[in-house]
Structure formats: structure tokens, C-alpha cells
Amino acid sequence: MTLTAKALDERVGCLPPSAVPNEPPRRAGGGTNRRRWWLLACVAAVVASALPVVLDDHPVIRVDGLRQLVEFFAAAVAPRVDGGFLALVGASAMTTLAYAVLGTAVSLVIGVVGGVLTSQVWWRADAPARRTRDVVGWSLARVALVVPRGIHEVIWGLGLLIVLGRSPVVAVLAIGIPFGAVTAKVFSELLDEADRAPHDALLAAGARRSSAVLYGLVPSALGDLLSYAFYRLECAIRSATILGLVGTGGLGTELLDSFRALVYHEMWTLLYALILLSALADGWSSLVRTRLSGSRSRRRGSVDGRDPVVAGSVLLAAALVVASVWWVRLDPSVLWSDRSARQASMLAGQVWPLVMVDGGLAELLRLAGVTLAMSVLAMAIAFAVAAVLAVPAAALPQLDRVTASRARRLPVLLAARLTMIVLRAVPPPVWALLALFAFYPGILPGAVALGIYTAGVLGRLMTEVVDNLEGRPLRALSALGASRRQLVWYGVLPAAAPRFAAYSLYRWEVTVRETVVVGVVGAGGLGVLLHHQLNSFHFAQAATIVLTIVLLTLGVDFVSAAVRRSIR
Amino acid sequence: MAGDRVFELRRASVRLGGVDVLSDIDLEIEAGERVALIGPSGAGKTSLIRLLNGTVAATGGRVRALGCDYRVASTRKIRAARRRIGTVHQHFDLVAQLRAVHNVNAGRLGAWPFWKAALSLARPFEVASAEAALRRVGIGDKLRERTGDLSGGEQQRVAIARVLVQEPRVILADEPIASLDPARGREVVDLLFAISDETRTTLVASLHDLDIALGRFDRVVGLRSGRVVVDTSTADVRAADVAELFRTDRDGSS
Missing domain, CATH: 1.10.3720.10 (MetI-like)
Known part of the structure; x- marks a missing residue:
């Protein structure tokens, strides 16, 4: 039985470097063409997702919220450190x-x-x-x-x-x-x-x-x-x-x-x-x-x-x-x-039969569309941020000669890695609450929050990809005197790009599931409605939304797996 | 149970992926016999061994092992028959990650309930018999070694020790010495015969080494292209038959 790409991706991180799936031999000609089409499709999807945000004539950025954002970040240098609070933090941790x-x-x-x-x-x-x-x-x-x-x-x-x-x-x-x-x-x-x-x-x-x-x-x-x-x-x-x-x-x-x-x-x-x-x-x-x-x-x-x-x-x-x-x-x-037994039977009784959400199927589909658009925008943000962070974060152990330049680069490497840790350590709802300072509620704050968080996760996966790249081409480039920047553009990115794309497609599915999480704080899509329905004990409608999300996830999973197979 | 008959094959065939691996095999093996299976590569020796221990199903005809008809018997009956058939594999097929003691004890899995098998991985049961078996095959000191760390010859001995604790009525050996050098191969054959003598076990082995096949066994069964073409006692075997068995197409067909 051959492993699906998905399963390999889910196991990423547990694979030894040698077992990181190498790309199978390229199919001549057709592959390049296909990849170009998929790239075009991706750009089209991102543009289509961003269009409602751009066309909407409501203001997008909250100027008054920016001051709060500044206040928030200013507080970073003065965390509360009295003993009583630290004890509470320790216990919570x-x-x-x-x-x-x-x-x-x-x-x-x-x-x-x-x-x-x-x-x-x-x-x-x-x-x-x-x-x-x-x-x-x-x-x-x-x-x-x-x-x-x-x-x-x-x-x-x-x-x-x-x-x-x-x-x-x-x-x-x-x-x-x-x-x-x-x-x-x-x-x-x-x-x-x-x-x-x-x-x-x-x-x-x-x-x-x-x-x-x-x-x-x-x-x-x-x-x-x-x-x-x-x-x-x-x-x-x-x-x-x-x-x-x-x-x-x-x-x-x-x-x-x-x-x-x-x-x-x-x-x-x-x-x-x-x-x-x-x-x-x-x-x-x-x-x-x-x-x-x-x-x-x-x-x-x-x-x-x-x-x-x-x-x-x-x-x-x-x-x-x-x-x-x-x-x-x-x-x-x-x-x-x-x-618990009573509550369970109560919940079961109220969940079934499912009830369509207020506004009917059209509203459900519209919200599913919003959720989908949010996930696409989030992935575009995540991909860009992660790719920019992953390259400086990579140690490139393939160039095994320890050079003075590596020691000089250490601060950059640590800074990039720390940034990614921070991005993924802060939960997406907190990013969403922060984003709601800067943006009016809608699809954008949710996409920004999920994008930033996913960038932290994706960046780490990408760093692993770069560090596990085949070493010989890189050593050859380095031997002929290429600078690190040239090495990145000629050696690292071309070799790593397909895996970057594959991981991003895989995370897309996870991100669709996670739109629920930012919805809880009101950042748009099916998640918001789900939260409202749960708060008002409309369990049958909530179940309809959960089912919709499961189906949406399955659909995205299907598309993402098909694209990954096709670009490999 | 059919008296002392260990295996009985009637027009048994195996077809895998549109290829006839074995065709119309008629074969009877009585208790206590020592049978060598010979034939060129791809003749179906391994498939015949697997047909005998029931890991390959006959697509035609009938296979009875120790009175159990694999085609119609219940899972429980099949397991009972398999418990009495010990197999030594060419590539040993041991679990590299486990210590030797567990690989030997694996021969007892047919007799052990699941809980005992699971607990034994934490703290091995029946260590004394496992150690005795390993001593019998000459590597008593390897009891606690990780099996994957042992040499090829030592691993083959662990596989034989496993069959020893299984206490089968038949030992099937699939190319038991093909992965070993000639000296170690001879030792392993000696060991299999000694065990067969001591425990009065039937022995069926597929071999490439004709000297050993004709010199040590009672009976040879020659396979070619999935058919039995020679089946006689080693005393009566004719050189011409053997030559015919191993004829390649390049030798010119008659």
C-alpha cells in the first residue's frame, strides 16, 4: 500500500531526515505546465477571496483601534511580575x-x-x-x-x-x-x-x-x-x-x-x-x-x-x-x-433532527463561502510570512564546514526561530482579538489571525524541509563561490518550493477547521454563527453548522490532496 | 486425522496475478520423512512451502495438513494445525527490534493467550525453555541481545530455536542455508537433522545445494515451472533427471 501524501504530511516531524519523502522523478514537460496552471489557480483563488474585502466600501482599518494596539505592544516591556500573579501564572501553565x-x-x-x-x-x-x-x-x-x-x-x-x-x-x-x-x-x-x-x-x-x-x-x-x-x-x-x-x-x-x-x-x-x-x-x-x-x-x-x-x-x-x-x-x-447521562440524552434529543440555520441554505452556503475565503486568505498570508522566515531560520547543516559566517548568522537564525515560536505559541483567538483592534469585524481579522498563527506552524515545517534538502547541489554552489543569497535563490528555493507548496496545501485543510476557533471571538464565517447558536442553545442548528464544517473540511482535503498529487 | 500422513495434496494449484505458480501438485508426505525440495529458481519451491503451512491458499485442488483441509476448515482449526507446523524462513523473518528471548518465545504464541503474550514483552515468561532452546542451537549467551544486532548465522539459529519451543510435528525449512556461507550452512543442516532425530519430527526443506539434498535427505521432490517432475527416494534418483530439472533454455531443448 502506498502512503497518501496526507498521511506523510500528518507525520511530518516524526520522519527521520532520510525518510522525508523525496520527490519522485519529474514527468517531463507536462509537470511544469500543470504546475503553472495550479499556480494560476492559486492566485485566482486568493484574488477572489480578497475581492469582497477590497470592494466593500466600509472602512477596513480602525484608526482608533491602532492606539490600543500600540498600548498592547508597549505593555510587552512591563509584564506584571508580582509574586501572587506569578504563582497564578505558574499554576495555570x-x-x-x-x-x-x-x-x-x-x-x-x-x-x-x-x-x-x-x-x-x-x-x-x-x-x-x-x-x-x-x-x-x-x-x-x-x-x-x-x-x-x-x-x-x-x-x-x-x-x-x-x-x-x-x-x-x-x-x-x-x-x-x-x-x-x-x-x-x-x-x-x-x-x-x-x-x-x-x-x-x-x-x-x-x-x-x-x-x-x-x-x-x-x-x-x-x-x-x-x-x-x-x-x-x-x-x-x-x-x-x-x-x-x-x-x-x-x-x-x-x-x-x-x-x-x-x-x-x-x-x-x-x-x-x-x-x-x-x-x-x-x-x-x-x-x-x-x-x-x-x-x-x-x-x-x-x-x-x-x-x-x-x-x-x-x-x-x-x-x-x-x-x-x-x-x-x-x-x-x-x-x-x-x-452526564441526562445531559447527553438531552443534547442528542435536541441535535437530531437537524434544523437548517435561519436564512436557509443560501445563508449557510454564503457563510461557508466566507469561511472558505477566510481560509484561503489566511493561507496566502501564512505562506508568505513562513517562507520569508524559514530561509533565515534554516541552519543549512548540509554546508558542513563551520565557517565564521555561520557564527555571524546565529543571531539572525535565533531571531527567526523565536519569531516563529511566538507566532504559533499565541493562540489564534488571541491573534483574532488583537486583529479586531486594527480591523473592523469581517473576514480580514480572522484571516490575519489564522494567517499569523499558521505562519508559525508552517514556518517550522518549511525550516525542516530546508534543513533536510539534498546537500550536494548546495555544496557545489557554495564551492563555486556563491554567496548565501545566491545559494538561497539558485539552490534552496527551487528544491524546496514543491514541499513548501505541499505543506501549505495540507495546512489549508487544518486552517478550514480552525476558522471555527477565530469565529468564537467574532471574526467571521461559520464559526461566528456556530458560537451564537451554541450560546442560545440552538443545538440542532449548531449541529447543522458542524456538519457543514466537516463537509467543507472533507472537500478541501479532497482538493488539496488532488493538487498535491498533481504537482508532485 | 489421516493416520500418519502429514501432508496430502490433490491436484493443488496456485495462480497468482494470472501466473500459474503451482499446477496440479499431487504430493503425500508421511510422518518422519525427510524430504528435500529441489528445482531451479522460480520453480515454485517457496510457494509449495507456503501452501503447506497455509500462508498461500490453493486456487484449485485440495491441501490437507495434519488432517486439516485449509480450504474449508474454521480459523480455529487452521490455527491448531499451524501450531504443529514450524517454519524456518530463508530471510529468518524475525522481529529485528525484539530481544532474542522474545523471538524465541514467539514460537509459543499459538499456545499463549493474548494477555500472556503482551505481558511477556514486559517481563519474559518461560525464560528457561527459551534459554534451553538457544543453548541447544549453540547461542545460549545471546538470550538478551537485540535480534537485529546478531549475525546472519546467529539469527538463523534464533529462528530454529523458535521452532524448537514451538514443538511442532513438522519442520518446514525454506532455503534455510541460502543466506549463509557453506560452513555455517552445513552446521544449520546438521542442527535441523539432529532436532528432527531427537524429536521425531518430519522435515521438509527446499534447497539449492544438491549435495546436501541428495546426501542427507530420504526423498527428493523436484519442481520445474510449478510442476512436480521428480519424486523419488534419494537412493533411486537418476543423474539425468536432476540434469533435466536444472536445464536452462540455453542448453538447447530436445
Whole structure:
């Protein structure tokens, strides 16, 4: 089975440099032409998305808001640092970390079980009589994971809040369920890709299916799974913060409270804590993944239990899980309490049958169009910012001679990397609230907020692409005396551009899902309406919107996958 | 169960992707026999081995192994039969990431419930029998080594140790020595015969080495283009038959 480009992209970050998919050989002629058409289509999409903003005769920029923006950034140099507040920030940071850790742990459990159940190897008929059952089972398992994957953490959070009430379980499950569905997909592909021979040998010796998968396939997929889990932990910190904005507690909740009260210097303390937490998680995850890919290239795809960094990290993660349960006083009994059961049946009763939103299908489609346009603009912003940041942020380890110029460049490199960390550490709703200072509500502030945030994520992926480029062409250019700028234009960008495009297309789908998040603070599209409907307990209409978003996500996923296949 | 008959193939055929891999195989193997499968590359030796342990399904005809008809038997019956058939593979097919003890214990998976298999990965069960098996094949000191770190010869021994703890009634060996140098290959053959003697196990091995096939085994089955063209005791085998078996098209057809 060949991996879809999407799955590879979802696993980005867990791949060792050597396994970063190389482009297959170019098809002569046609490829260039096709790429030109797609480029044209992209430009057309961006222009079409920007057109309503440009043509609208309402003012776009709020001049009076700019002063607030200046005030906000001026407060950066004077964060609130008194002991009492710092203690609160520390405790909130712990809560956010705890949610992220527990959410990742839950997602791993769902991912491993779901991954086995959605793998082809598990359902491969070994007796002809079971073939039909196997095909049905595999299809059901796949379908069962599509919906949780298409729904954003925040929507899970809002739904679970209604059912379970205020409980740490809400945040943990809101992260764990959608992350688990994605992890399941990745794990199933890892299992299906792994060498089947040891597994088949076990089946041939009479082992049951479960034991054969456990002994024959899991060990070889475990290293990649571990890598992926650490990558997801890093993502979970961001999700846990965003969930805080809908009231599950932690840094996000505090951030929103300070924002509402317009106490900027408190916000900055919280933002610094968030950036620090994010940077630590990024650093930890990169360290573990580098070690794992290092051990993989040394010794054919193994988890090297003897690597002290990896072993220590796994132990530390396990300890963090235990500590997190204690810190948030996780009480899973709300899951089977009478109240939760009543709320769940109430919610189910009100969600079904679905009710069309006020304004009918036309309004729904218009809002879907706005959401789509917002995501396209966001991606245009993200792509531009990320590409500009990624090149200076790359260390270019391919040019292995340590030169004086590299040391001189270090400040630039660190500045670019820090910028990207800040961009992705600040949750999109906070960017949206800031954007609402500068712009009148509409599609633009949402697009700017999502674009800035996505630039941080995308920039990191792009930096990895540049650092993993084939070294020989670059060394050749460098040997003939090319300056760094020439190296970038002649060596780096041409080679990296297709992967840049592929990652951007992949993130486009994620961004469509995330439009909900900026909608929560009123930045336009389906998200705003969803938020209104939920606040006024119109659950049936809310469900219609969620379904629309899932369908929109699937559509974008389909288009983006088709384009990626076509430009490869 | 059909007496002492281990395998019984009636007009068994395997067609994969429009190619006849095996055609109309009629073959009976009795308990205690030592059978060498010979034939040129691509003749279908590996497919025949896989047909015998049920990892390839016959597209025509019938295959019975230890009284179990793979085509109609339930999954449970098939597993029960497979448990009694140990296979040694050319490329060992071990799990490189696991320690040797787990790869040996994997031979017991057919007899173990899932929970026991899972717990054993954390803290190995039945270490004594695994260690005894590894000692029997001459690498008792490698018990805790990571299997991927062992040499080719050592890995083949781990694979044989796995079959030992499986305690099968038949050992199938698919090119067991093709990945080894001649000296190590001979040692491995000696080992397989010694085990077959001690435990009165039927032995079926596909081999490229004609000296070993004709010198050590009781019976040879020669395959060519997916058909059995030679099936006789090694004492009666004629040089002309063997030459015909390995004739290439360049030798000029008669």
C-alpha cells in the first residue's frame, strides 16, 4: 500500500531526515505546465477571496483601534511580575501542560487501538469464509474515525462542556478524541507499511491475529509512533491553550480574562509563560525525535531502549501523566454520572433532527463561502510570512564546514526561530482579538489571525524541509563561490518550493477547521454563527453548522490532496 | 486425522496475478520423512512451502495438513494445525527490534493467550525453555541481545530455536542455508537433522545445494515451472533427471 501524501504530511516531524519523502522523478514537460496552471489557480483563488474585502466600501482599518494596539505592544516591556500573579501564572501553565499531557495519553490509547482496527493487515482475511466480514469491519472502523477527525478540538470542548459540565475530563477528551483519530490513521499506515514477513511467519506458526500484530508489526512501528506522540504533545499544548479560551481553565482562560479586562501587562506575563512552555515542548519534542531518527538510521528502524535521552523522556512522560492526574484532580466518574447521562440524552434529543440555520441554505452556503475565503486568505498570508522566515531560520547543516559566517548568522537564525515560536505559541483567538483592534469585524481579522498563527506552524515545517534538502547541489554552489543569497535563490528555493507548496496545501485543510476557533471571538464565517447558536442553545442548528464544517473540511482535503498529487 | 500422513495434496494449484505458480501438485508426505525440495529458481519451491503451512491458499485442488483441509476448515482449526507446523524462513523473518528471548518465545504464541503474550514483552515468561532452546542451537549467551544486532548465522539459529519451543510435528525449512556461507550452512543442516532425530519430527526443506539434498535427505521432490517432475527416494534418483530439472533454455531443448 502506498502512503497518501496526507498521511506523510500528518507525520511530518516524526520522519527521520532520510525518510522525508523525496520527490519522485519529474514527468517531463507536462509537470511544469500543470504546475503553472495550479499556480494560476492559486492566485485566482486568493484574488477572489480578497475581492469582497477590497470592494466593500466600509472602512477596513480602525484608526482608533491602532492606539490600543500600540498600548498592547508597549505593555510587552512591563509584564506584571508580582509574586501572587506569578504563582497564578505558574499554576495555570501547569494546568495547560497537564491537559496536554493527559490529552496526548488518551489520544495514544485511542490511536493504538483504532490504528490496529483500521489497518488493512488486521482485517486481511486468513480464511476465505471471513472475507466479507473483514471488508465490512475495516470499512466501518475507517468511517468511525472520519467524523472525530473532522471536528475541531474547540467544538469537542463546547459539546463536552454541555454534557459533562465543568470538569478537567472535558479538556482531556476534547484533545484526546480528535488527536486519537488522527493518531489512529497514522498508526494504521505505519502498521500497513511495516515489513509483513515477521508477522506472516507468526501467523504461519499458529499465532492468533492479535499476538501476531503485537509481536510482528508493533515493534517496528513503535519508533515512529513514539516520534509522532512527542510531536502531538507539542500540538496538544497549543490545543490545551485554545481550549482554555472556551473555559476549561489553564493559561487560555486566564489570557481571555485579562484580555476582557484589558489588563495588558497581565496578558504579557501569561503570553511569556505560554511562549516559554511552547518553546520547551518544541525543544523536548525535537530532541526526542532527532534521537529516534538518529537511532533509526544507525540500526534499521528500532526503538533504542538504551538511548538514555529517549528512555529518560519516556519515563518523564509517564511521570508527567501521573502528576497531571493528581494536579487537575482528574475524576473520570463524571463520565458515568446520572447528570452526564441526562445531559447527553438531552443534547442528542435536541441535535437530531437537524434544523437548517435561519436564512436557509443560501445563508449557510454564503457563510461557508466566507469561511472558505477566510481560509484561503489566511493561507496566502501564512505562506508568505513562513517562507520569508524559514530561509533565515534554516541552519543549512548540509554546508558542513563551520565557517565564521555561520557564527555571524546565529543571531539572525535565533531571531527567526523565536519569531516563529511566538507566532504559533499565541493562540489564534488571541491573534483574532488583537486583529479586531486594527480591523473592523469581517473576514480580514480572522484571516490575519489564522494567517499569523499558521505562519508559525508552517514556518517550522518549511525550516525542516530546508534543513533536510539534498546537500550536494548546495555544496557545489557554495564551492563555486556563491554567496548565501545566491545559494538561497539558485539552490534552496527551487528544491524546496514543491514541499513548501505541499505543506501549505495540507495546512489549508487544518486552517478550514480552525476558522471555527477565530469565529468564537467574532471574526467571521461559520464559526461566528456556530458560537451564537451554541450560546442560545440552538443545538440542532449548531449541529447543522458542524456538519457543514466537516463537509467543507472533507472537500478541501479532497482538493488539496488532488493538487498535491498533481504537482508532485 | 489421516493416520500418519502429514501432508496430502490433490491436484493443488496456485495462480497468482494470472501466473500459474503451482499446477496440479499431487504430493503425500508421511510422518518422519525427510524430504528435500529441489528445482531451479522460480520453480515454485517457496510457494509449495507456503501452501503447506497455509500462508498461500490453493486456487484449485485440495491441501490437507495434519488432517486439516485449509480450504474449508474454521480459523480455529487452521490455527491448531499451524501450531504443529514450524517454519524456518530463508530471510529468518524475525522481529529485528525484539530481544532474542522474545523471538524465541514467539514460537509459543499459538499456545499463549493474548494477555500472556503482551505481558511477556514486559517481563519474559518461560525464560528457561527459551534459554534451553538457544543453548541447544549453540547461542545460549545471546538470550538478551537485540535480534537485529546478531549475525546472519546467529539469527538463523534464533529462528530454529523458535521452532524448537514451538514443538511442532513438522519442520518446514525454506532455503534455510541460502543466506549463509557453506560452513555455517552445513552446521544449520546438521542442527535441523539432529532436532528432527531427537524429536521425531518430519522435515521438509527446499534447497539449492544438491549435495546436501541428495546426501542427507530420504526423498527428493523436484519442481520445474510449478510442476512436480521428480519424486523419488534419494537412493533411486537418476543423474539425468536432476540434469533435466536444472536445464536452462540455453542448453538447447530436445
